Amino acid sequence: MALYHHQQDEQENRKISSYPLDQTSYKLLQVIGTGVSATVYKAACLPVNSSVVAIKAIDLERSRANFDDVRREAKAMTLLSHPNVLKAHCSFTVNHHLWVVMPFMSAGSLHSIISSSFPNGLNEASIAVVLKETLNALLYLHDQGHLHRDIKAGNILVDSDGSVKLADFGVSASIYEPNTSYSSSNSPSSSNLMFNEVAGTPYWMAPEVIHSHVGYSFKADIWSFGITALELAHGRPPLSHLPPWKSLFMRITNGLRLSDYHEHTQIMHNNKIKKKFSKNFRDMVASCLAQDPYKRPTAEKLLKHPFFKNCTKSVDFLVKNMLQGLPTVEERYREESVRFHRPIPSLDIDEEPRIADAQHEETDDEDDSLVVKHRRISGWNFNENVLELYPVFPNDTHQEISPSSSSTSSLSNVTNQSDDELNKEKHDKTEENLEDCSTTSSTTTISMVDVAPLIPNLETLMDSLDIERKMVSNLLNQIRLRAPESVNAVDDDEMQMRREEKLHEMVRKLSFELHEEKKKCFQLEQELESLRHHVTNSDSQGSVEEGAAI
Amino acid sequence: MKSLFKSKPKTPAELVRLTRELLIFVDTDSTTKGTKRDEKMAELSKLIRDLKCVLYGNGESEPLVEACVQLTQEFFKQNTLRLIIVCLPKLNLETRKDATQVVANLQRQQVQSRLIASDYLESNKDLMDILITGYENMDLALHYGAMLRECIRHQIIARYVLESEHMKKFFGYIQLPNFDIASDASATFKELLTRHKSTVAEFLTKNYDWFFAEYNKNLLESTNYIIRRQSVKLLGDMLLDRSNSPVMMKYVCSKDNLRILMNLLRESSKNIPLEAFHVFKLFAANQNKPPEIVSILVANRSKLLRFFSEFKLDKEDEQFEADKAQVIKEIVALEPKDRS
Secondary structure, eight states, X not given: OHXXXXXXXXXHHHHHHTSOOSGGGEEEEEEEEEOSSEEEEEEEETTTTTEEEEEEEEEGGGSOTTOHHHHHHHHHHHHOOOTTBOOOSEEEEEXXXXXXXXEOOTTEEHHHHHHHHXXXXXXXXXXXXXXXXXXXXXXXXXXXXXEOOOOSXXXXXXXXXXXXXXXXXTTOEETTOTTOOSSOOOOTTXXXXXXXXXXSOGGGOOHHHHSGGGOBOTHXXXXXXXXHHHHHHHSSOTTTTSOOOSOHHHHHTTOEEESSHHHHHHHHHHXXXXXXXXXXXXXXXXXXXXXXXXXXXXXXXXXXXHHHHTOOOOTHHHIIIIITTOXXXXXXXXXXXXXXXXXXXXXXXXXXXXXXXXXXXXXXXXXXXXXXXXXXXXXXXXXXXXXXXXXXXXXXXXXXXXXOHHHHHHHHHHHHHHHHHHHHHHHTTOOOXXXXXXXXXXOOXXXXXXXXXXXXXXXXXXXXXXXXXXXXHXXXXXXXXXXXXOHHHHHHXXXXXXXXXXXXXXXXXXXXXXXXXXXXXXXXXXXXXXXXXXXXXXXXXXXXXXXXXX | OHHHHOOOOOOHHHHHHHXXXXXXXXXXXXXXXXXXXXXXXXXXXXXHHHHHHHHHOOTTSOOOXXXXXHHXXXXXXXXXXXXXXXXXXXXXXXXXXXXXXXXXXXXXXXXXXXXXXHHHHHTTTHHHHHHHHGGGXXXXXXXXXXXXXXXXXXXXXXXXXXXXXXXXXXXXXXXXXXXXXXHHHHHHHHHHHHSSHHHHHHHHHHTHHHHHHHIIIIIITOSOHHHHHHHHHHHHHHHTSGGGHHXXXXXXXXXXXXXXXXXXXXXXXXXXXXXXXXXXXXXXXXXXXXHHHHHHHHHTHHHHHHHXXXXXXXXXXXXXXXXXXXXXXXXXXXXXXXOO
16 A cells, blocks of 8 residues: 555656746646635646646735735645545745646646536445445545545535545644644643634535534544435535524534424425435445444545445546536536526736635525524434434533533433424425424533633524523423423423523623733733833944944 | 564664765775665665654654653764765655755754754854855755754754854845745754844844845845735844844934835835834934034934835734834924034
């Protein structure tokens, strides 16, 4: 294995050194993708027989000044070497852009393939081949101590020969690089193997990445891998009808937002009747989506799952079943641009690109202009039978603030009961009620370590609690109608209110504390400033005197 | 049956000894070829991977302190570090990466609350020469660069590098066309000039003239956007550090420096003028401005005031606004000094 890599390295290295490091050696042919801070071009490398390459032009004006993230990406793309990992030929700067020259993967990303030709998802045999190749890449990355942190169909590229490569290390991280965090989140509790930053793309993010104070590791990639499996199966990731989150705060406090989910499930449900997936596939996805990261398999173990063991087809299968009759990457990019009324960027690299995604393609969700009511989700229920992920709403997020074990247990009884009801309802296909999305307990607690940044979160939380309270009381009303003896439920309702009051109180207290801290901080800064002036003055006087003496 | 053939797991010290033996073989033997050599190389790769596992833990489990101590002690008892560095070009890519991570980790390992890596490097300073010149070799630059950054965590080693002739070479490395290598060299350069405050202050004081001449010419006035942006940021970091205040006072008394900073302030970029402002404000805030500084500021007074009235951040920043107000106040109050 090592030997094989070695030989490949030598070849690749030779290839790399032959790619020129100046703008004039490349002719940009076409835009094939735009992202928030990067544009991807199809280009010809003139001195190398005008061979076709992809160039990702990253706008450095949008990067932090230490460029650590950009440097890390460039380094990863230079040093990683695996047949399923996209490697850079070279990178160099052009004005305020960084050009990363890469192999041109002519079939584009799986996201682009799906949205152009397989809106309802791929067939299971193709999914197996694609995921197996991706998993090989993931195994290699994890073995190297790298977390990819942004696994999704948009970052899985396919070439005309069916070969599959994992791309985009824009947010990847290495456990071996000590100063790896973007932010200065060096919490003492985080060990070598854990990260605390929030990185990735919302829909594919693992719960522990969203609850980032808990720390996460390789298993977060496994979650995203599971979500990607669903994306390939259904054509979209779960909940993708919602806008991506608007703020980091929401992600920190576990706030994935949700709107009219049941409406969407109904649409999905109709699609699903036609689609059948094997037990192995469903079981594989379920294992990736275990709520507890420790229960998810490692990449190595996952590769031994019967779903992949039984997959004996080669990438040729993809050429016949997935790539035939597919529009070219350029055509697809234009189609998408027209569909989303997006201006097609010119080849002038100094023009600001607009919007979204990652590699060889476009945006995930242009349609986020919908004004929607937001609700928060505390967890996920994976329904293995229909291969779908259901969100779970928190109703006792602040269990630790008011520990009351008896009421909590009775609450969860009620919840279980309601779950059953809901399942029944689902079978009856009467999915009109809000409560469809069900409630179970979550163990999230608010960390008291770093209080100040949590204020906005708490405020948002308060808003969403209002909505949740309405939901819960609706639910309780319904249960009461069916079970008149439910005294517990009334207590719980009160408990809920009391909890909320406490929360209000806490937010008030915290706001006050924050205010006080700010005041103190301001005073200290002033003091410091005057001291600094003092010192500077005496220093400069000192140096003047010295000068005079000389 | 199986257990009969399964050898006992090797102790960390044994791993180091076996690694060293194979490194010596790789280093000196040039007669063995073909499969025999491939086998040895494969064995070496595996050993270095094992060393990494001891130091970092294996994915799920944390490393054991006692095992790390044993490994570190054995490693620095003899010249294993030198062998690894010297033999790196002969290793394959995966093993190079493992070796780099092992060397990096060892710089932080304490044995009886001493960083013995520092002691070893102190008596083997020439190893730094190999690591630094690694930036001239594309295949080794990123590995040697990562090792180097870990080694200069030791103050005594950072001082050696700062005082060596190599410091001049960094201005060239930062300008290499390969972004991955140039940015690695920049990261090392920044580390050298910011990590050990007293050593840096001493270096800048002693080497002020040539250093800032090179810095201005090669970095601040570079044609390359990323070099200008990084270097003006680093300049701000250096000058605003308390330990460098004598250097700062000297820097803000030069009209050439002022001219360079004013040019950076005028750039069309969003970020460069902002970083440049943090340096420019020091020129304005200086209470003992030399006449030539005053006359430049007075001559450009209306332009500067117009510029600052439109100079804003995307986000509101009280500190920035306060600094700006102070700078404007200073410029408004300036009187051309008597030149007689």
